[in-house]
Amino acid sequence: MEISSLLKRLHQGDARAVARAISLVEDQGQSGPDIMAGLDPKRLETSLVVGITGPPGAGKSTLTASIVKALRNEKTRVGIIAVDPSSPLTGGALLGDRIRMMEHTLDPDVVVRSMATRGRLGGLCAAAGAAVRILAASGCRLVLIETVGIGQSEMDIATLADITMMVLAPGFGDDIQAMKAGILEVVDLLVVNKADQPGAQKLLLDLGREATSSGRVLQTVAREDQGIIRLLDAIFALEQQLRQDNTLQIRRQQARQREALDWTLELLKPFLRQQINSSPTANNDPGEIARQLAGRIIAEHG
């Protein structure tokens, strides 16, 4: 397909063109840069990217589907990127988040894309940032990114999304016990899902008065579409605030820099591997090998 016609169809919201554009970038095809350069900046500017993270089974996909349902009532076009890990051994991946969103499958204004991490540390694949922008350019007012995780590395999502939220549920208390105080320092919103389950009140208590009265902790029953309107109100109120005080622009700039760093490291890997494999093994300490190599490169180019 010609890139110009691909871009035209993409901006018309054509499902095939959108999907193919993401693949071309994800597979690092030659046309990737031209596609990215051809995206409508106006649409990128007005779209909002929301990151949804949390432990496995907390209800991220169910909540996403429920948010999508509410947005579709308002005729808002929405994109969803669901990220799951690739197997480090085989490179393969089983991507099953779509199952919870099947009710929207025939709606052309709900675009779901499953992506695998493809060997990158942290929760996000290298191409997710590009996929987000392609979905935004195709007319999605909101792009939701679902990733698994509660650890620090998964917080990569925080640099890619304009607004981040963590989904917790009763029964995951032990996991978050250690970090619960710090959660609101790394995410914007904390959603206590499965509020219909017995442990929900205990979880809220554990989070502490200060957190729960901050307006940044919300309760949902995603399976029953409860609490979703409030959550969306909180998201859009935060968006307005972030746009007004310029925080959104700053976050996006940082996200771009972080992504650029990731891409650079990705592109340098073959060269670095070759340097390491071919250098004489006078030294057995991997740390020292790395320091020497980095030192040589910096001395030459720094």
Next chain:
Amino acid sequence: MKTIYRVLIGKPGLDGHDRGAKFIARALRDAGFEVIYTGIRRTPDEIASSAIQEDVAAVGLSSMSGAHLRLFPAVVDSLKRAGAEDIPVLGGGIIPEEDKQLLKQGGITSIFTPGTPVDTIIHAFTEACSKQHQSRR
């Protein structure tokens, strides 16, 4: 860099026996594919639409209900209507010998039965994906 193939495994129809589908999904994952699994009881249109959104290089269908003669070609037709006839559809399940020819006529490129070795299935997916990727250029 090695191309990673994306495939969709889906179960059209009303039967809820997804052991076969899940088995194949995991086998393909272990062979290095990215497998989008859409779960049970999907309509042919839902499967085709998902396949397009996910830009997969092949679709694998599983049916244990005997409705494969209607459902498998219906996915092929749905893809065709959406302008995605280049995505090959493979099918597996309890499929009597005499149905195989009919399914082939209905556009199913490979047909597997419970006796088909996993390696044969993976090989068929690899071939189908490789061909589909060539048509992308």
